[in-house]
Amino acid sequence: MKVVVGATHGAGKPAPSQFGLINLLKAGAAQLIVLHHLAFYGPMSDYARVLFPSLIDWLSGSARIAVQVFLVIGGFLAAKSLAPSGHAGYAQPLHAIWRRYAKLAPAFLAATLIAAVASAWAAKWMSHDSISAPATLAQLSAHALLLHGVLGYPSVSAGAWYVAIDFQLYALMVLALWVAGIVEGKRPLAWLMPLSVAFGITLSLLYFNLDSDWDNWAPYFFGSYGLGLMAWWASDPRRKPGIAVLLMMMALLPAVAGLALEFRSRIALAAVVACVLxxxxxxxxxxxxxxxxxxxxxxxxxxxxxxxxxPVCLLVNAVFTRFVEPDPLLQAFGMLVAWGFSLAAGAAFHRWVEEPLGRFMDFVAGQLVVRDVHIPRPLPTRSGGVSLR
Incomplete structure (x- = not known):
């Protein structure tokens, strides 16, 4: 696997480089999710459908599987941070789980509160199924704990389920590494984690993912997440090509079996994304x-x-319902306005909410350590044992 080296800037400093493909996939998937919700939740899309019926129908239906891109990338990056070499063991699992919660939950709760206010505001200007009932304290508390789906509370905002599932999957992976490390003891087994993840993918795709009653729980989605985990381990440039292909096949064969048992476009997309990664x-x-x-x-x-x-799309829908004629062209223009405003709001939210909250949570964690309310630091994952190369 070759690494592209960036050009240099004026003072001889190398240009910053990033995982460009991952950013491209995330950016594209995010756009499809926005457009999916714009098409699925009216009323602007209800009026605009007469102009582009096939496009609106596709966006309101099939486009939702773009979330699989985030699931696979989530597994890919989790493997990078938690077990880059694929070896078992994690010294302080609670610390890692807390860090993930601190990264996801504060911004999520802020967005949830904004969505609750937006729903109340939109209800004054229109009546539509996309408007949530007034949020209760218990409902908001369940959202804050990322347990709203598990506890049976309706989501205040579209896509809220994904944040809770991401947290569950990450926590599951951390605990799996920790337990596997205990099982290994002093005799590292280099293949333990890949085999465990391959078994998890198989169980997910051949059982849990076939039953929608599990869709509030991590096992339902572990097939896609596990494909991402295996893609990171298999793509290690230090591995021999044969070992790399073997690791990837351990992930793909359960996916093929699952698709043969019952074809699911979301799983097919996850497998393709994993291969690309x-x-x-x-x-x-x-x-x-x-x-x-x-x-x-x-x-x-x-x-x-x-x-x-x-919430941005909800408010734009309300404005166009209240103040704009129900003309298909005007309502289609409203969808474009909502899309543009969503991107602008996302940039502002990232700068003024997500990043400051992240810095604040880091500061709180640092203060707890300084005051001996100890949040232990994770030790490096085990790198010894039988080579997977």
């Missing part, structure tokens, strides 16, 4: 050039766009 996911691309700067910027704010777009 296996081949090119580690490639770093220079940030030079307007196109890549834009792509990297969109990838950077994709979580904020995901969080904030629904």
């Amino acid at each position: 296996f081949l090119f996911g580690r490639t770093r691309i220079s940030a030079d050039g307007r196109a890549w700067r834009a792509i990297n910027g969109m990838g950077k704010i994709s979580y904020s766009v995901f969080l904030i777009h629904f």
Whole structure:
């Protein structure tokens, strides 16, 4: 796997490089999710459908599987941060789970509160199924704990389920690494984690993912997440090609079996994304050039766009319902306005909410350590044992 080296800037400093493909996938998937919700939740799309019936129908239906891109990338990056070499063991699992919660939950709760206010405001100007009932304290508390789906509370905002599932999957992976490390003891087994993840993918795709009653729980989605985990381990440039292909096949064969049992376009997409990440996911691309700067910027704010777009779209729908004629062209223009405002709001939310909250949570964690309310630091994952190369 070759790494693209960026050009140098004036003072001889190398241009910053990023995982360009990952940012491209995240940026594209985020746009499809915004457009999906714009098409699925009216009333603007209800009027605009007569102009582009096939496009609106596709966006309101099939486009939702773009979330699989985030699931696979989530697994890919989780493997990078938690177990880059694929070895078992994690010294302080609670610390890692807390860090993930602190990264996801504060911005999510802020966006949830904004969505609750937006729903109340939109209800004054229109009556539509997309408007949530007034949020209760118990409902908001369940959202804050990322337990709203598990506890049976309706989501205040579209896409809220994904944040809770991402947290569950990450926590599951951390605990799996920790337990596997205990099982290994002093005799590291280099294949333990890949085999465990391959078994998890198989169980997910052949059982849990076939039953929608599990869709509030991590096992339902672990097939896609596990494909991302295996893609990172298999794409390690230090591995022999035969071992790399074997690791990837351990992930893909359960996916093929699952598709043969019952074809699911979302699983087919997850398998394709995993293969793309296996081949090119580690490639770093220079940030030079307007196109890549834009792509990297969109990838950077994709979580904020995901969080904030629904209340923005809801308010634009309300404004166009209340003040604009129900003309298909005007309502289609309203959809474009909502899309543009969602991106702008995502950039603002990232800068003024997500990043400051992240810094605040880091500060709180640091203060707890200084005052001996100890949040232990994770030790490096085990790198010894039988080689997977």
